[in-house]
Amino acid sequence: MALPCGNGRGWLRAVRMTFYLFILIPMSSTGNRNSNTIFGEKQKLEVQLQLKRLNKPALKSIKSPDGDIIDCVDVNKQPAFDHPLLKNHTIQMRPSSYPKRFTSNSKPTFTQPWHLNGRCPEGTIPIRRTKEEDLLRAGSAANFGRKKYHTIPNAQSNNDQPLHEHAILSENGDKFYGMTADMNLWNPYTQEANEFSLSQFWLLNGAYDKDLDTIEAGAMVFESLYGDKNTRLFLYWTDDAYQSTGCYNLLCPGFVQVDKQIAMGARVTPYPKYGGDQFALPFHVWKDVKGRGDWWMKIAGRDFGYWPSSIFSILSDSASRVDWGGEVINSNKDGQHTTTQMGSGHFAEEGPGKASFFKNLNVIDGSQILRGPRNTTTFMTKRKCYNIIDYGGFFYFGGPGRNPNCP
């Protein structure tokens, strides 16, 4: 279904502007009425400029039954090419090579709701449109789509910041050029809008406190970014330990998408049922060493796109660690642990059909060979809240958050 543009939206805009001024007034209590208005105008301009940067002209727009709008954007005019280092970048529509034995036995049975109302034409990619309310919810247009708090699994807790909690498996002790994982994706409950719950992989290199480079993807629930509690596909990257580079999805220039079927930030369905049949979504990442060295990602067997090697410093060579698992934010409201769930919301020991799992775990090692993990460690921030059990090549993980043992 194509979307009619610009009709009957004036009133909505007026409502939003009112809302907007309303939230700004308490912020600038030191100024007079006049400067409040000027401040408001400036912010509004900033939001409009940011929307223009984020939402590239669409050749076709599709309204999803879940309320998202998917814009089909010319593949050559996607956000990636606004990156200063990608000014002369020649897009590659497919990788120059695939690693050997790069298969998955999981049937990709997932879908995205927007497919019900249309498909993107050849030569375009689907991008979830950012709406004005998304930016207003984020509070700052400049930080929209960026991780607010660092993802530092081993860091000391800092009392005035919401805590990141993990249950992950790490493979160490080699150079890594890719990984595989089939992820069993649920719809975990999240308590607060600024708390997320995610399942993902990380390819990392560098130091957490200064120059960390990461490539990340998976699925997450994150109400303050997306406006609801649905499970959505995401990718992420940073070139400087989450300081000033990188973002979710295509919300900043960097990642180059070539696939016309899968949209980042869009829902991934169906959600599995406790005790019911389970499926897993296959992710494959590999460095295209026979080509330019870009980091390609396959999702559900489709060549989805790539992180250009040139946007990274350390990851332009190889990763030094591969992680898989779950992460939540615990805002510790009223001094109690959050009830935000990880995975299915059930602990790893509940096993098949009940706890969330990753399987088909592999890395591409320094000899460019795809192999199973063999020097792994599990890491749990609070094992009474969320845990992980490694079975070699697959694991179960997750938990309910607050419970009698996790107060």
Ligand SMILES: *[C@@H]1O[C@H](CO)[C@@H](O)[C@H](O)[C@H]1NC(C)=O
């Ligand atoms: C792009 O190409 C021009 C002309 O060859 C060159 O001067 C410039 O440095 C290049 N930019 C990048 C980011 O590679």
Ligand SMILES: *[C@@H]1O[C@H](CO)[C@@H](O)[C@H](O)[C@H]1NC(C)=O
């Ligand atoms: C195994 O991993 C640890 C870190 O968890 C690393 O220090 C060690 O060098 C690795 N050993 C081998 C044999 O790769």
